[in-house]
Amino acid sequence: MTKSPFAELVKWSNLQYASLPWRKHRSLYTTLVSEIMLQQTTVGTVLNHFEKFLQSYPSIEHLAKASEEEVCISWKGLGYYRRARNLRNLAIQIVQNHQGKIPVESVVLLQLKGIGPYTANALVAIGANKRALAVDANLERVLARFFGYKDVKGIRLQKKISNDFNNKKILNDIEKIGPRKLNESLMDLGRVICQARKASCALCPLKGDCVAFSSGKPENFPTILNKKTSLEHTLKLLRVVVKEKNKILFYQKNHDEWLSGQWELPSFILETSDDSLKQYPKIEWNKKFTETHMIKTGITKYSIENQIVEMNLIEFKRLTKSIDIDYIFKIPNEKLNLSTASIKVLKRIK
Numbered sequence: 441m442t443k444s445p446f447a448e449l450v451k452w453s454n455l456q457y458a459s460l461p462w463r464k465h466r467s468l469y470t471t472l473v474s475e476i477m478l479q480q481t482t483v484g485t486v487l488n489h490f491e492k493f494l495q496s497y498p499s500i501e502h503l504a505k506a507s508e509e510e511v512c513i514s515w516k517g518l519g520y521y522r523r524a525r526n527l528r529n530l531a532i533q534i535v536q537n538h539q540g541k542i543p544v545e546s547v548v549l550l551q552l553k554g555i556g557p558y559t560a561n562a563l564v565a566i567g568a569n570k571r572a573l574a575v576d577a578n579l580e581r582v583l584a585r586f587f588g589y590k591d592v593k594g595i596r597l598q599k600k601i602s603n604d605f606n607n608k609k610i611l612n613d614i615e616k617i618g619p620r621k622l623n624e625s626l627m628d629l630g631r632v633i634c635q636a637r638k639a640s641c642a643l644c645p646l647k648g649d650c651v652a653f654s655s656g657k658p659e660n661f662p663t664i665l666n667k668k669t670s671l672e673h674t675l676k677l678l679r680v681v682v683k684e685k686n687k688i689l690f691y692q693k694n695h696d697e698w699l700s701g702q703w704e705l706p707s708f709i710l711e712t713s714d715d716s717l718k719q720y721p722k723i724e725w726n727k728k729f730t731e732t733h734m735i736k737t738g739i740t741k742y743s744i745e746n747q748i749v750e751m752n753l754i755e756f757k758r759l760t761k762s763i764d765i766d767y768i769f770k771i772p773n774e775k776l777n778l779s780t781a782s783i784k785v786l787k788r789i790k
């Protein structure tokens with residue numbers, strides 16, 4: 441009987457990546473934390489934060505009891521804070537509705553607010569080691585190449601792969617190999633060897649059976665539609681520093697804004713190439729920036745020039761008389777969940 445190429449893949453993955461901390465001491469809770477952390481963040485970044493986060497919140501009950509601000513502070517360095525709030529909300533739902541026990545059936549998991557098909561399948565396959573396939577962009581690419589799906593990359597193809605898996609058209613030996621190991625090893629392969637721009641097939645344990653490899657042009661699977669590449673917008677912001685003894689004026693970002701929940705220095709749009717941008721109020725500022733500082737930052741598709749000015753409260757109230765935002769004096773210590781840009785600005789003016 442010929443050996444499954446996926447058994448070789450699992451062997452390769454075990455040798456290289458079995459020591460990742462979320463694979464060493466595994467529970468459904470640690471799987472939930474690691475899966476949410478790993479979405480949109482590299483393994484290297486998660487490595488620096490995973491164990492510390494678990495020291496702060498060793499169980500789902502600890503996480504459910506923590507305030508949103510505390511969890512966001514512990515999340516610092518991982519970015520995309522929506523995931524931190526989502527993780528805490530999931531912990532609350534699981535404690536309140538499932539006695540703190542993370543469900544292991546996809547249908548039940550999908551009823552939780554904040555769990556989509558990928559996370560549900562990851563919890564079933566990786567957390568519970570039951571038959572499921574967590575198809576994200578990495579698995580989509582690896583499986584499209586291995587099985588020769590030429591479809592356009594995206595949600596439709598991910599659904600097609602999931603349907604083919606559910607209808608037992610592909611990966612029928614998953615239970616023999618182990619759902620957890622198969623999912624993890626496919627993720628490893630997509631992350632390290634079968635990358636979007638470069639498939640390093642010479643190093644790949646699957647090359648003997650891979651359709652894309654035998655085609656000679658592995659990167660052509662799946663099909664990628666040409667996208668406009670220039671998404672970059674310029675944004676010039678005014679960042680205002682108003683001091684009162686050891687306190688500084690801040691405001692908290694709303695839930696539907698970038699950096700929601702974080703505290704930020706009063707910030708206003710001076711100029712932008714994106715007319716639709718509504719994350720900050722627009723303001724007219726005709727004074728020259730002669731005795732001020734400027735730093736450059738970036739977020740999503742914006743390259744930002746931050747013009748920093750210090751002023752007193754009377755000047756600030758005059759400047760913002762038509763702006764409906766609650767500005768509050770706060771001590772800028774580590775307990776305050778400050779945005780990265782605000783931290784940079786404050787360092788600059790010290």
Ligand code: SF4
Pocket residue numbers: 582585586633634635639640641644645646647648650651652653658
């Ligand atoms: S052989 Fe090449 S294209 Fe096929 S799965 Fe491996 S790295 Fe990807």
